[in-house]
Amino acid sequence: MPELPEVETTRRGIAPGVSGRQVLAVDVRQWALRWPIPAELPARVTGQVVRGIERRGKYLLVRFEHGTMLVHLGMSGSLRLISAAEPLRRHDHVIWQFDNDLSLRLNDPRRFGSVLWTEAPAEHHPLLRDLGPEPFSEAFSAEYLKRLTAHRRAAIKTTLMDARVVVGVGNIYASEALFLAGIHPARASGRIAHPRYERLVAAVRQVLEEAIAAGGTTLRDFVGGDGRPGYFAQQLRVYGRASQPCRACAAPVRHLRQGQRSSYFCPDCQK
DNA sequence: CCCGATTCCTGTAGGC
DNA sequence: TGCCTACAGGAATCGG
Structure with missing residues (x-):
């Protein structure tokens, strides 16, 4: 399921093929995803050149000169960059045609993903505005977690999965990180001592790093930008x-x- | 503010 | 074999 490692794997997989390329056409076959795809998105994106692709939490930020396209993979989404001649598959909802005979396709059986457009600074977008720190940033620290959760009674597992606390950690990696840190998933987050939070921060980073190195975790749907599954499940x-x-x-x-x-x-x- | 439940969606597995 | 139900889960939103 797309958590941070799967989104990062996707970013690395498609960035070399689309950066610097011009979008020739956008074909939206299913507008109703988690959020409706903005009606103006195809016209806004067509003709523009991709400046680069970044990641913020589980969002991909496709940068253009005149705006940013936000892509979220939800829980069953994948982006593949393949030859424009490849036949469409079931659940291919959005197709971006590039000037190098490649096409980027969003496939998402459960349609919890989203494709959005913003011309304001992307970090001001309502869906990005309240996101917590990146797990690999210095802002994500034991001190930060300790202070944030000081009076919270919610289970640490739930807290870890809250994108306002830290981004990118979903159901799979929350369980994995808590195991590495030796912390019971149901423990109240306000009742975890500082040294154990140190272990947890290190554990989150370790498990995400390992998963990125393996190309992500594929339980069912996920494939990277090249169409290959991730191998972290093993x-x-x-x-x-x-x-x-x-x-x-x-x-x-x-x-x-x-x-x-x-x-x-x-x-x-x-x- | 905090927190748990609900909601969206489709494919698949398991029970009978 | 086929029907039905439960489950998978990111995350916004709602209600207590």
Whole structure:
């Protein structure tokens, strides 16, 4: 599922093929995604040259001279850069045609993704404005987490997945990071000592780095910009491994439901 | 302010 | 074999 590593993998996969290229046409076949695609987007983007592609949290920012296109992959979305001659697939919702005979295609069976357009500074966009720090930035620190959660009773797993706290960490990597940090997913975030937050910050970074290196995690839909799946699923320590032995201590991994979401943890390694 | 529940969507797996 | 239900999950939004 597209969390930070999958979005970053996508960015790295498509950036070389689209940066500096001109958009010849935009074909929207399904306007109703998580948010409606702005009606003016094809006209705004057509004819412009891609200046570069950045990432903010799970959003891709496609920079043009006169604005920024925001792309979010939701939970089943993928972007592939392929030959313009390739036949369309089911759930290919948006097709960008470039001047190098390549086309970028957004495929999203569940349509939780979004494609938006803004001419204001992108960081002012309502969907980006309240985002927390990037996990690899200095702003994401034990001090920051400790202060932010001082009086919070919500479970740390839920807190980690809140994009206002830190961006990019979804359901899979939240479970993985908490395992690495030795913290129980249901522990109240306000009751975690500073040294344990130090471990958590390092764990979040470690698991995201490992996943990026593996090209992301593919459980079902995800493919990178080149159409290949990610291979981090094989390295998952607890996610999806209920009743299988913990890779550290062999105790059976447990499953827990937190706010309609599945969490996985080792009852011996995580307190 | 905080926090948990609900909501959008489709494909798939499991039960009977 | 086929029907039905549960589940997967990012994240905005709503209600307490």
